[in-house]
Amino acid sequence: MTELLTAAQMRALEMAAIESGDVTGLELMERAGQGVVEAIFEEWPELMGRGTSPSRSPGYLEPDEKDPLRAVVLCGPGNNGGDGFVVARLLKERGWDVEVYLYGDAEKLPPDARVNFERWGKLGAICVPCEDGGFKYPIAGIVVDALFGTGLTRPISLGEGLFVDFNLLGDPGMSGGTKVVALDLPSGLCSDSGKTVGPALFADLTVSFHAQKLGCELGNGPERCGKTVVKDIGLERFGVIDHPHHSGSKTVGVTAHPWRGAVGKKRGSHKYANGHALVLSGGHGNTGAARLAARGALRIGAGLVTLGSPRSAMLENACNLTAVMLRQIDGALGLTELLEDARFNAICLGPGLGIRADTQAMVLTVLKENRPTILDADALTRFSAKPEVLFDVLHEDCVITPHGGEFARLFPDIAERLDAPATVGPAYSKVDATREAAKRAGCVVLFKGPDTVIAGPDGRCSINSAQYERAAPWLATAGAGDVLAGFIAGLMARGFAPMQAAETAAWLHVECARKFGPGLIAEDLAEQLPAVFRDLGL
Ligand SMILES: NC(=O)C1=CN([C@@H]2O[C@H](COP(=O)(O)OP(=O)(O)OC[C@H]3O[C@@H](n4cnc5c(N)ncnc54)[C@H](O)[C@@H]3O)[C@@H](O)[C@H]2O)[C@@H](O)CC1
Numbered sequence: 001m002t003e004l005l006t007a008a009q010m011r012a013l014e015m016a017a018i019e020s021g022d023v024t025g026l027e028l029m030e031r032a033g034q035g036v037v038e039a040i041f042e043e044w045p046e047l048m049g050r051g052t053s054p055s056r057s058p059g060y061l062e063p064d065e066k067d068p069l070r071a072v073v074l075c076g077p078g079n080n081g082g083d084g085f086v087v088a089r090l091l092k093e094r095g096w097d098v099e100v101y102l103y104g105d106a107e108k109l110p111p112d113a114r115v116n117f118e119r120w121g122k123l124g125a126i127c128v129p130c131e132d133g134g135f136k137y138p139i140a141g142i143v144v145d146a147l148f149g150t151g152l153t154r155p156i157s158l159g160e161g162l163f164v165d166f167n168l169l170g171d172p173g174m175s176g177g178t179k180v181v182a183l184d185l186p187s188g189l190c191s192d193s194g195k196t197v198g199p200a201l202f203a204d205l206t207v208s209f210h211a212q213k214l215g216c217e218l219g220n221g222p223e224r225c226g227k228t229v230v231k232d233i234g235l236e237r238f239g240v241i242d243h244p245h246h247s248g249s250k251t252v253g254v255t256a257h258p259w260r261g262a263v264g265k266k267r268g269s270h271k272y273a274n275g276h277a278l279v280l281s282g283g284h285g286n287t288g289a290a291r292l293a294a295r296g297a298l299r300i301g302a303g304l305v306t307l308g309s310p311r312s313a314m315l316e317n318a319c320n321l322t323a324v325m326l327r328q329i330d331g332a333l334g335l336t337e338l339l340e341d342a343r344f345n346a347i348c349l350g351p352g353l354g355i356r357a358d359t360q361a362m363v364l365t366v367l368k369e370n371r372p373t374i375l376d377a378d379a380l381t382r383f384s385a386k387p388e389v390l391f392d393v394l395h396e397d398c399v400i401t402p403h404g405g406e407f408a409r410l411f412p413d414i415a416e417r418l419d420a421p422a423t424v425g426p427a428y429s430k431v432d433a434t435r436e437a438a439k440r441a442g443c444v445v446l447f448k449g450p451d452t453v454i455a456g457p458d459g460r461c462s463i464n465s466a467q468y469e470r471a472a473p474w475l476a477t478a479g480a481g482d483v484l485a486g487f488i489a490g491l492m493a494r495g496f497a498p499m500q501a502a503e504t505a506a507w508l509h510v511e512c513a514r515k516f517g518p519g520l521i522a523e524d525l526a527e528q529l530p531a532v533f534r535d536l537g538l
């Protein structure tokens, strides 16, 4: 689990470090600038060692052998701008041709930024942006975005020319291969929500200090950040404010190999020791979703999986099942009878279940049992008219897995707040929304998407990111969510706690999609689990 921080948490860390006497703000700023220069050379090693005149131009610049490398550094009015002055100085010291623009009043710079403004002043000039905010768009090796970082509170209004020039940079024909490096965050991106607060810049590389900010993983973050790297600035000792897996934790983590140790089966265990998952099927013609979930539950290691089917769909299900067992269930009454068998220790309902009157009765019957339960799709939609009926009976051993539409049906007020365009920073985020929903529902909520957010009613929260190098756009295919529900059910049958099951399943789900790659359909997902498990060394 890698921690992600909000702007407020980052500021608290910085304050704690400075107050401890370990480090000064100026030192942190210097390390931030050094980290950026390091990251530039790591990302584009061809720039290393160039720049000291006379130098060769990089391949993507005009083929003038005498041109030194060029950087345009755009500095804003706060400490993000201060970091920019450090980068400008360090590149200049390497022989680069550096132009620095200040967007703001030098007299009002905060103290550390002011010191670095003056240090830069000994090496070069400060350029004044054009009247329209543009920076004259020179062909440059690197454009450094040091306008705003975690301090963004409102839309950037530095002139339209700024964004016009950036649009030109986005056009490969015009940019001459210029790369944009954002310091901490691309300017205009909200650190906490990943929403754009008004117009925002696009970066090729975003260098975050100490830890990634939440906004890099949520919402528009990934498309704006390009690639992200994190550079230490000496705050490691102050790094853990609270742990993502502690109850009530305020910190959010990105899951990485979550609970790996628990995924393998214990040697010598028999099938009943691995639990018995029950998945409920829809009626005739609506059975595929539940079978996808059932197969997912079996592949992820539930000892036994039974599909509970209405009479109308028995034949259809029987023709399509082998290792998954089949039982006829006639309505909520039949379900009550089946659940007299206490060995069904995890129940999955919703995929393909339909939204008839009986669906509500089935959900209520299952929830009365207080067994580990995962509700998805129709089991959620059925309660759109009166979500509180569902919230009243959900309990701590439940996981609900809404996609955006289902989330809006159950939590319309929260969804409205989340979907509203951000006008101030930090803005309300998917993390805030999922935490609020989990608290209201009284169970774990897994809010799907490339930035899947998983929150518990106690405030624990993590993001399962299928972005950057973990991008898995092939998961946007019918039935992928049904398989995820089955994965969660299978893990809960094996004894995983709801939060642990949701995080592990979501992580494995993305791994399966990545393993298969383009062309993936939902049927392929569970079939990748053996290879994914092998890669984990299980
Ligand atoms: N917190 C830390 O530990 C460190 C922070 N550093 C840098 O400091 C940055 C945060 O600095 P600041 O808090 O000064 O904030 P920023 O530099 O991000 O923003 C500057 C100030 O501009 C004002 N502002 C906000 N939105 C505006 C807008 N749209 N138009 C005009 N003015 C606006 C705000 O008052 C804000 O404080 C970080 O992103 C990072 O780059 C680094 O120096 C290293 C250490």
Ligand SMILES: Nc1ncnc2c1ncn2[C@@H]1O[C@H](COP(=O)(O)OP(=O)(O)O)[C@@H](O)[C@H]1O
Pocket: 377, 403, 448, 449, 450, 452, 466, 471, 472, 473, 474, 475, 476, 477, 478, 479, 480, 481, 482, 483, 484, 509
């Ligand atoms: N672009 C994407 N990148 C990564 N994961 C995605 C993307 N789109 C959807 N997913 C994931 O795929 C699954 C789709 O689930 P869902 O919307 O319920 O579909 P269905 O109901 O058809 O099964 C979710 O786990 C979601 O997080």
Ligand SMILES: [K+]
Pocket: 080, 145, 146, 147, 148, 149, 182, 183, 184, 185, 186, 187
């Ligand atoms: K920035």
